[in-house]
Amino acid sequence: MSQFFYICSMDVKEILEQGNNSFLPNLSIDMVIIGYKGNVLKCLLLKIGKNWLLPGGYIRLDQSVDEAAQNILKQRTGLENSHLKFLSVFGEKNRQFKKVMKEFFEKTGMEWTEDYWFNNRFVSLAYYSLVNIDKTHPSVSHFDEAFAWFDFDELPEMWMDHKSIVNTARQRLKEDIRNEQMTYNLLPKEFTMPELYQLHQVILEKKIERSRFQKKMLSTGLFERLPELQKTTPGRNPYQYRVKIDL
Amino acid sequence: MSQFFYICSMDVKEILEQGNNSFLPNLSIDMVIIGYKGNVLKCLLLKIGKNWLLPGGYIRLDQSVDEAAQNILKQRTGLENSHLKFLSVFGEKNRQFKKVMKEFFEKTGMEWTEDYWFNNRFVSLAYYSLVNIDKTHPSVSHFDEAFAWFDFDELPEMWMDHKSIVNTARQRLKEDIRNEQMTYNLLPKEFTMPELYQLHQVILEKKIERSRFQKKMLSTGLFERLPELQKTTPGRNPYQYRVKIDL
DNA sequence: TCAAAAGTGTTCCTGTTACACCCATGT
DNA sequence: ACATGGGTGTAACAGGAACACTTTTGA
Numbered sequence: 001m002s003q004f005f006y007i008c009s010m011d012v013k014e015i016l017e018q019g020n021n022s023f024l025p026n027l028s029i030d031m032v033i034i035g036y037k038g039n040v041l042k043c044l045l046l047k048i049g050k051n052w053l054l055p056g057g058y059i060r061l062d063q064s065v066d067e068a069a070q071n072i073l074k075q076r077t078g079l080e081n082s083h084l085k086f087l088s089v090f091g092e093k094n095r096q097f098k099k100v101m102k103e104f105f106e107k108t109g110m111e112w113t114e115d116y117w118f119n120n121r122f123v124s125l126a127y128y129s130l131v132n133i134d135k136t137h138p139s140v141s142h143f144d145e146a147f148a149w150f151d152f153d154e155l156p157e158m159w160m161d162h163k164s165i166v167n168t169a170r171q172r173l174k175e176d177i178r179n180e181q182m183t184y185n186l187l188p189k190e191f192t193m194p195e196l197y198q199l200h201q202v203i204l205e206k207k208i209e210r211s212r213f214q215k216k217m218l219s220t221g222l223f224e225r226l227p228e229l230q231k232t233t234p235g236r237n238p239y240q241y242r243v244k245i246d247l
Numbered sequence: 248m249s250q251f252f253y254i255c256s257m258d259v260k261e262i263l264e265q266g267n268n269s270f271l272p273n274l275s276i277d278m279v280i281i282g283y284k285g286n287v288l289k290c291l292l293l294k295i296g297k298n299w300l301l302p303g304g305y306i307r308l309d310q311s312v313d314e315a316a317q318n319i320l321k322q323r324t325g326l327e328n329s330h331l332k333f334l335s336v337f338g339e340k341n342r343q344f345k346k347v348m349k350e351f352f353e354k355t356g357m358e359w360t361e362d363y364w365f366n367n368r369f370v371s372l373a374y375y376s377l378v379n380i381d382k383t384h385p386s387v388s389h390f391d392e393a394f395a396w397f398d399f400d401e402l403p404e405m406w407m408d409h410k411s412i413v414n415t416a417r418q419r420l421k422e423d424i425r426n427e428q429m430t431y432n433l434l435p436k437e438f439t440m441p442e443l444y445q446l447h448q449v450i451l452e453k454k455i456e457r458s459r460f461q462k463k464m465l466s467t468g469l470f471e472r473l474p475e476l477q478k479t480t481p482g483r484n485p486y487q488y489r490v491k492i493d494l
Numbered sequence: 495t496c497a498a499a500a501g502t503g504t505t506c507c508t509g510t511t512a513c514a515c516c517c518a519t520g521t
Numbered sequence: 522a523c524a525t526g527g528g529t530g531t532a533a534c535a536g537g538a539a540c541a542c543t544t545t546t547g548a
Contacts (some may be wrong), residue, residue: 026271027370065370086336089372091312121272123274123312125336194527209511214528216509235526238517441500456538461501463537482499483545 005191023058028122029069029163030056032087032169033077035133035149036186039198042133042149043069043166044076049103052150054166056124060181069127075135085183087126087178088168090161096121100159128169132185165178175204181220182243190226192238193217270305275369276316277303277409277418279334280324282380282396286445288420289380289396290413291323296350300406301413302394303371316374322377324376326385332423334373335415337408342452343368347406375416379432402461424450428467429490437473439485440464 031054033044045052055076059068066084074080098119105112133149150156152170155163177183177200187200197213217223226240249485273447278301280291292299302323313331321327345366352359397403399417402410424430424447433446444460464470473487 016394024273024368026273059370061368062340064334064340089312089333089336091306091372093309093311121271121308123306125269125338134494141316192527209513210527211514211529212510212512219509225299232520233526234524236521236528238527439500441536456540457500457534458502458540459538466536479547480499481497483501485500 007115017166022060023117024061025117026120026122027059027064027065028056028124028243029072030054030061030090030124030126031069032126032128033073034128034168034169034173034186035131035136036199037133037200039151039202041170041202043152043169044136045148045150045157045158046118047146047148048100048159049107051157051159052155052162053100054162055147058118059192065125066086069125069163073127073129079131079136083130084127085129087128087172088166088213090124090165091125093121093162095124095160112223113155124165126168129174130173130184130186134189135185173203174205181222190240190242192229192240193236196241269307270364271308273367273369274306274312275303275371276306276312276319277301277337277371277373277412278316278319278323279373279375280320280378280418281375281416281433282378282383283446284380284396286415286449288449289400290399291383292395292397294395294404295347296354296392296482297404298347298406299397299403299409300347301409304376305365312372316372320374320376326378326383330377331374332376334375334412334419337371337373337412340368342371342407344407366378371412371413373415375419377420377431377433377434381430396454407414420450421444421452425427428464428469437487437489439476439484439487443488463494 015136033055035042037046044055046055047053055072056070057072057075059065063071069084069086070081071086073082096119101118102112152166155166158166183196183199186227187195193214194219197210199206200213201208222244223241224244226242228237229240231237255405258459277426280302282289282291291302293302294300304315304319304322306312311465316331317328318335321331343366348363348365349359357488381447399413402413424474430443430446434442443464444455444457447460448455470488473489475484476487478484
């Protein structure tokens with residue numbers, strides 16, 4: 001199990017205090033936050049009760065949906081103006097967090113009542129974000145639960161339809177990397193071609209021809225070569241590249 | 248102006264009666280319904296007050312979002328299980344129908360009050376649907392307003408952000424026809440290659456090479472050739488094709 | 495038989511696939 | 522010098538663009 005644990009926060013108190021009148025009462029945001037470490041794609045999950053779920057939140061009346069999403073991402077990771085893309089709508093009729101919330105409240109000793117507004121049925125807007133794991137730092141607040149980066153291939157039991165949301169993001173990432181070669185925050189600013197090559201293979205879940213890959217990447221004109229890197233590995237030293245700054 | 252007018256219904260009465268407790272109070276569906284006639288793409292719009300808007304509706308608590316969308320499409324066009332695809336979310340913070348509704352209520356002599364639930368801020372889920380104009384038949388109900396098929400290039404003034412929703416659909420249709428060659432309901436069951444060719448040109452808004460087009464279409468294996476059509480046009484008679492029935 | 499419209503073929507070009515080869519470096 | 526891994530080159534192939542050509546039909 002290649003997870004590393006932190007302490008994380010559910011901003012339940014804030015949500016309770018602001019309550020019904022501050023948020024759209026039937027819309028939630030779920031966020032698939034994706035990182036890359038040790039040649040594996042990872043996904044940030046929170047633990048509530050016995051199962052896990054995606055980080056998420058609600059939309060304030062004075063926020064646009066996109067603002068709310070950026071805000072949630074910042075709350076969860078500390079990142080501002082990071083990569084963030086709308087994924088899909090999940091609108092099945094029985095989508096409600098009642099069971100999850102009850103378990104969470106009982107576990108943390110908080111009072112739970114049937115008519116809390118977040119027991120409503122929620123339609124969820126799913127987003128996904130690519131982040132540099134090392135640059136994220138979680139905020140800790142009143143009610144702390146575990147959170148962890150899970151390998152995509154080792155997802156735990158998750159609440160509701162959250163596993164299918166993650167899988168939707170997984171597929172979407174595949175499509176997106178074919179169109180825009182951007183790796184956003186998945187690699188450090190400077191990286192070698194073999195590293196980029198590895199990442200693409202991991203995302204696409206298949207072998208790519210090394211020579212073809214190099215030519216394709218260079219022909220996009222998106223990358224610029226830096227002076228060579230000194231490595232102590234057996235073979236030849238790879239060049240370093242970085243994304244041209246225009247984007 | 249190549250519009251043809253009908254009489255149409257806003258199911259306002261139903262919405263009023265069922266009211267607050269039957270619908271998700273902050274989510275609406277807007278639908279870009281697209282047809283094709285006389286070599287022009289057309290879009291179905293309703294008139295309320297002085298401006299036009301997209302057909303749409305709300306989501307009942309006992310419906311999934313997709314069910315609600317199918318239901319709305321059926322109400323507006325009479326079509327069941329037709330082509331219907333999710334488009335995008337429109338979630339700006341000041342999206343509300345207050346102004347539109349007030350104008351509509353005053354015009355039709357209905358009582359209007361500030362606190363009607365549909366004066367709320369709404370986040371809108373946009374869908375688009377390709378239909379055969381000749382197979383649509385509008386339902387008429389308590390409150391009738393004009394509705395019309397507008398050419399994409401001659402859109403009228405529209406309420407709120409509805410014009411940008413239409414344009415999003417216009418772009419999406421372009422992308423989609425590149426990937427799946429399906430024309431769904433835009434052409435009759437049997438059609439000639441020149442007709443299909445015309446349609447693609449209109450959707451993509453550019454000239455295509457006739458020869459390349461024909462080979463590409465036939466190479467997909469999606470179409471099967473029927474006995475020739477008798478036409479009284481000057482030149483050679485074109486073959487008829489139809490989509491193979493598997494899809 | 496000629497013009498109009500439908501449909502086919504040929505050439506060029508670009509991007510993909512698969513494979514072989516060369517280069518730099520540490521042991 | 523040689524194994525290891527980084528990087529380049531070439532031939533075969535498929536799909537797209539541009540253009541010329543043949544076929545069928547009504548006047």
